Structures are given as C-alpha cells and as structure tokens.
Amino acid sequence: MPKRYKSYSELILNGLFKENPIFRLALSMCPAVGISTTLMNGFLLGIAVLFVQVASSFTVSVLKNFIHPKIRIPTYTLVIATWVTVIDLTLSAFFPTAYKAMGIFIRLIVTFSIILMRLEVFAAREPVLPSVVDGFGMGLGFMFGMMTLGFIRELLGAGQLFGHQVLPVKPLLFFILPVAGFFCVGFMMAVFNYVEYLFKKAREKRIKG
Amino acid sequence: MRDFVRIIIGLTIACVMSALIMGTVFMFTIKAKKHNQYMEFKEAMYGVLGYTHERPAPKSLKFHEVYRYILHEPNKNYMGYMIPTKDGKYCFVALTFDGKFLYKKKVNLSEEEARDDSVRDKALSKVLGPSIKFFYANKTIVATNNGKRVAYLLPRSFPGFKTTIKVLLALRPDYTIKGLEILEEEEDPGLGGEIKRKYFKNQFKGLTYDEVLKLKVIKKPLPEEYRKCLEEEEKFTKEEIEKIRAKYQDAHIYALTGATITSTCVTNGIKNIVKKFAYRIKVLDRIIKNYKINAAI
Structure with missing residues (x-):
C-alpha cells in the first residue's frame, strides 16, 4: 500500500483546506447548518469535535487489530459515544x-459523519501518531468551517x-x-472551488x- | 458460528469497557455538576431579587422552599404541600383541589436535605405509606427577611414557540412582579431568543396584579427612551425610572420584532403563573392559620 501522506504538516493542512470536512467533503452538514448561528457556538462545537475526533482516532488506531471487521461500525460508534459522554460530563461539571x-x-456529536468517516478511512489503517x-487536522478543519459560517451568519443576521x-x-x-445556513455553506463551497481552480491554473x- | 461467538464476545467487551469509562467519569463529575446547578439557580434567585456582586443581599435574607405534590389514591385525587416549620423540619398538608383540609403529617427532613429530589421523595413515601402515589408538581421559594415575607420566587415552565421555556418569576407579597429571569429557552437566536434581553424581560417589572391580568401584547416599536431605561437601569435615578415607567408602562408588553408568538407565549405564561399562584397562596395561608401549622414562612 502506498503511503498516503508525506509529512504531519501536510496532514493538518489536508484537514484544514484540501479535505475540509464541511466545504470539500460536504460531511456533517446538519450541525453546520443548524448550530453555526453565532461565532461562539461554532467555536465551542469546533473545540468539542476536535477533542472527540482526536480521542477516537487514537482509540481506534490502538485497538484496530482487536476490532472484528464485521462489527467495526458499531464499535466505532461506541468509541465515539463514550468520548462524547466523557466530554459532556466534564464540561457540565x-x-x-x-x-x-x-x-x-x-x-449530537455522536452522529457526526465526519468522525466516523475519518475512523473508517484513516485511523483503522494507519499507525497511532499519524491517526492522531x-x-x-480534521477537527481544526471542522472548527475553521463552523467559525467561518458563524462569523458570516452572526455578522449579517444580528450585527454582532x-x-x-x-x-x-x-x-x-x-x-x-x-x-x-444552506446559502452560506453553498457560498463557501463555491469560494473553495474557485480558489482551487485558481491554484490549478497557476x-x-x-x-x- | 465461530464468527458469531467472536462478534458477541467482542461487542460485549467493548460495551463493558465503555460503560466502565463513562461510569468512572460520572462518579468524578456528579458532585461538581449538582453543585454548579444549585449555584447557578441561587445566582438567578439573587439576581431576580435585584442583588448583584456590588449590592450583596443582607445576611438575614433566607429562602424557604414549599413543595407542591399531586397525590393519587385508588378512587380520589388531591394535592399536598410540604411546608417548612419553625423547628427546621417539614410538615405535609393534604388538601382537596378546591382547598378543603384533609390531613397533616410531620416529615422528618431538614430544608437542606429536602433540596435533593430523590431524598425528599423517599422521605415522603415513608410518611404517606405505599398505597398513595404522588407526583412532584412544582415549588415556591419564599424569601424572608427577619421572619417577614419579602418575595415569592416561582421557578415555572410554560410552552414557548418551539419548546418549553423555563422562567424564574419573583413576586412581592402583594403579587406585584419584582423581576423575571429566563432560565432555559430554545427559541430562534436573534428572534425569539431576545426574550433573555433586559429590554424585554424588564418590561414585566413593576406590573401590579390587576395589570398582569389585563396584560396584552402590542405590535408597536419599543420607544427609544423606554428601551434605554430598561436596558441600563443603573444609569438612571429612581425618579427618572418612575417617570419613564409611568409614561410607557401600561397593561401591555411591546412584542419583539419578528417574534410575536414567543412574546405572546411568555406574556400568557406569566399571566397564568401569577393568577394560579395568587389563588393557591391564599388557600395555603388560610390553612396555615386555621390548622395552626408552625410554618417558617
């Protein structure tokens, strides 16, 4: 199997721009539309997703040899749900x-498709450190997307x-x-596509x- | 078949592991969480009475909780109050729905202990016996200063535009609204969510009982002078506030722009709370007086 990355910085940039969860992969659209009403909401949810993503990537990557391939999706969901509960309890306390x-x-983070997809595509096949x-990177990309949407919507909607x-x-x-939210996501996707087009041309x- | 067994074992181990992790975190955090919730509520209680960090409440100010229950016996329904008594314990009084006295019983529970729902329910079921089913309805917090009633605090909830809105309403002993605090709401942020803002909730402040019953929502823009007075009360002197209130505050609430339904929901909810409470507390006071309950409130 060819190596899919050159360096760690490339992995992070990949999550932020090239494969941005919201604007390029179009995953987890539900929270992106529903929750990004204010900048603060976007930021807080981004932090929570960042934590859950890193923690579950780590867990799955460590346990990948013990997980039976036929029940991998339920097991991943279980891992995500556990970490979400942990952060939920800790934050509330x-x-x-x-x-x-x-x-x-x-x-709601349990249902985010981006986390499950990252576990399936990356963490289940790669060593621990690159997975983390x-x-x-993916968590940062999600946070970046949520904050961009929150910025646009809060500024234009409430003037705050x-x-x-x-x-x-x-x-x-x-x-x-x-x-x-749909308009904002669509607009940002167009911006991302246009920037990519410019890069390609260059x-x-x-x-x- | 072998796969089948392996899958079952694998899933069971995974579930047990995650349960263990979640359980451990829960054990570590539950105490802090409960404490947080109570502190938050206490802050809201002081806030709604007009006390802040700069203007702390006097030490003689005390809160006494009165809990209301609905009781079911095989062929009749009635309600009951848990009233704090002067010796620091509770007295349970059962009434019919139209206010006739049924019986009273002593509950051996201090006010501190009674704040925990499960402890209170256990003590009550011990006192009432197994044949009576009971359900917690709501509580009223009576604030007293040197034994005199200063205010009633009512944590209540009513339906809003999207979900239930939880509020904390403070009434003076003559049922004039002393303050309103929105504890929980999930209205649209920027539209219905604006009920949390001072310029909306302070409109209720100072309304008398008669005015509340006549309360109406009007779709007119909020006058700029009135809004300033509602938003930044501390910048105005008492006379100025009274003057502005006399000019604009009548038996109506200015609806929020784009959220008339939410505004109407809140107004009607408050109206209902005040109406029901004024009736119930009169009944309760009569019972306390006539049946010689040594109440702390």
Whole structure:
C-alpha cells in the first residue's frame, strides 16, 4: 500500500483546506447548518469535535487489530459515544458557562459523519501518531468551517460578533434562520472551488512556462 | 458460528469497557455538576431579587422552599404541600383541589436535605405509606427577611414557540412582579431568543396584579427612551425610572420584532403563573392559620 501522506504538516493542512470536512467533503452538514448561528457556538462545537475526533482516532488506531471487521461500525460508534459522554460530563461539571451555551449540541456529536468517516478511512489503517495528527487536522478543519459560517451568519443576521454589537443595525435578519445556513455553506463551497481552480491554473501555467 | 461467538464476545467487551469509562467519569463529575446547578439557580434567585456582586443581599435574607405534590389514591385525587416549620423540619398538608383540609403529617427532613429530589421523595413515601402515589408538581421559594415575607420566587415552565421555556418569576407579597429571569429557552437566536434581553424581560417589572391580568401584547416599536431605561437601569435615578415607567408602562408588553408568538407565549405564561399562584397562596395561608401549622414562612 502506498503511503498516503508525506509529512504531519501536510496532514493538518489536508484537514484544514484540501479535505475540509464541511466545504470539500460536504460531511456533517446538519450541525453546520443548524448550530453555526453565532461565532461562539461554532467555536465551542469546533473545540468539542476536535477533542472527540482526536480521542477516537487514537482509540481506534490502538485497538484496530482487536476490532472484528464485521462489527467495526458499531464499535466505532461506541468509541465515539463514550468520548462524547466523557466530554459532556466534564464540561457540565467544570465549565458550566460553556456547557450552558452548547447544551444539547454536544450529545449530537455522536452522529457526526465526519468522525466516523475519518475512523473508517484513516485511523483503522494507519499507525497511532499519524491517526492522531489526522484527527487533529480534521477537527481544526471542522472548527475553521463552523467559525467561518458563524462569523458570516452572526455578522449579517444580528450585527454582532461573540455577542457584542459591532454593527448598528441587523442587516439581514434572515441569516439567523436555518435556511440561510444552506446559502452560506453553498457560498463557501463555491469560494473553495474557485480558489482551487485558481491554484490549478497557476500550476498549469508554471508547468507550461 | 465461530464468527458469531467472536462478534458477541467482542461487542460485549467493548460495551463493558465503555460503560466502565463513562461510569468512572460520572462518579468524578456528579458532585461538581449538582453543585454548579444549585449555584447557578441561587445566582438567578439573587439576581431576580435585584442583588448583584456590588449590592450583596443582607445576611438575614433566607429562602424557604414549599413543595407542591399531586397525590393519587385508588378512587380520589388531591394535592399536598410540604411546608417548612419553625423547628427546621417539614410538615405535609393534604388538601382537596378546591382547598378543603384533609390531613397533616410531620416529615422528618431538614430544608437542606429536602433540596435533593430523590431524598425528599423517599422521605415522603415513608410518611404517606405505599398505597398513595404522588407526583412532584412544582415549588415556591419564599424569601424572608427577619421572619417577614419579602418575595415569592416561582421557578415555572410554560410552552414557548418551539419548546418549553423555563422562567424564574419573583413576586412581592402583594403579587406585584419584582423581576423575571429566563432560565432555559430554545427559541430562534436573534428572534425569539431576545426574550433573555433586559429590554424585554424588564418590561414585566413593576406590573401590579390587576395589570398582569389585563396584560396584552402590542405590535408597536419599543420607544427609544423606554428601551434605554430598561436596558441600563443603573444609569438612571429612581425618579427618572418612575417617570419613564409611568409614561410607557401600561397593561401591555411591546412584542419583539419578528417574534410575536414567543412574546405572546411568555406574556400568557406569566399571566397564568401569577393568577394560579395568587389563588393557591391564599388557600395555603388560610390553612396555615386555621390548622395552626408552625410554618417558617
């Protein structure tokens, strides 16, 4: 099997831009649309997903030889659910203010397709350290996506950032509603595609010239 | 077949392992969690009474909880109150729904212990016996200062636009609204979620009992002067606030832009709470007086 990565920094950049979970892989669209109403929500959920992704990548990578291939998906789900419960309990006990802001969203992380997909595609086949780095990159990519969406929606919908009023008016009230989440995701996907197109063009030019 | 057994064993081990991890974390965090919840609630209680870090509450201010239960016997339903008595224990009083006295019993439970739901339920089932089924309805917290009633605090919930809204309402002894705090809501952020903002919830402050019963939601923009007064109360003097309130505060609530349904839900919910409570506390006071319960409230 050929090695699928050159360096750890490439793995992280891969998660952030090249295979960004929300804008390139189009996974976990549900939370991206539903929860990214404010910058703070996006940030907090991003942190939680980062933790769960890294922890489950590590666990699965360590246990990959013991997991029976026919029941790997239930086992992965179990691993994710365990880590989600751990972070849910810990947050509610020691960071009550953060927990208050996120509430039920934390428990939703169990269903995020991005985490399961990363376990199946990467952590189940690679050694421990690259798996952890890959999980970290993917988590960062998810956080980046959520925060971008949260930034656009909070600024345009409520005229606020992190709950502080920055614009004197609410420019487009409609951006707070779930529907606008789809527009934002679509817009960002277009931006990502366009940037990739520009890169491609530049590369072709370089090869020709 | 061999695969089958291996799968069963593998899954069982995985489940047991994860249960062990979750159980351990739970054991470590449950105490801190309960403490957090209580502290949060206590802060909300002080906040709704108008006390802050700069203006702390007097030491003589005490909170006494009165719990209301619904009881089922095989062929009749009635309700009961757990009332704190002066010796620091509780007295259980059973009433019919129209306020007739049935019986009273002593519950050997201190106020501190009674705050834990499961402890309270256990003690109560011991007192009432196994044939009576009971369900917790709600609680009223009576704030007393040197033995005198200062306020009633009502943690209640009612349906909002999307899910249930939990509020903490403070009433003066004459049922004038002293303050309103939204504890939990899941309305649309930026629209219905604005009920948490001061400019909405402070509109209820100072409404008298008669005004609350007539309360209506009007779809008019909130006057700028009134909004400023509601948002930053501490910047105004008492006379100024009274003047502005007299000018704008009538038996109506200014609806939130884009969230008329939520505003109506909150207004109707508050109306219901105040109406029911005023009736119930009158009945309770009569019972306490007539049947010589040595109540701490």
